[in-house]
Amino acid sequence: MTRTLLHIDATACSHHDGDTEQACRRTVAALTALPDSYRTGLVRRRALDLHEAIPAQHHHERAVRELRDVLTA
Secondary structure (H helix, E strand, O other), X not given: OHHHHHHHHHHHHHHHOOOHHHHHHHHHHHXXXXXXXXXXXXXXXXXXXXXXXXXXXXXXXXXXXXXXXXXXX
């Protein structure tokens, strides 16, 4: 779980650096690699923080929608 948190933190840096699509894809990959029971708490919060940091005008993009879908599943 610690590696997943570090991975999600790194994706937040990618988003901050302007690569939102890649950040979303990498976060989805990190989340889906975990068993459902580990997609809670801090792991979920960090992924939600990333999603919430993405400006609304990008929410129609496929990678952002996929991240939202994983978070709402």
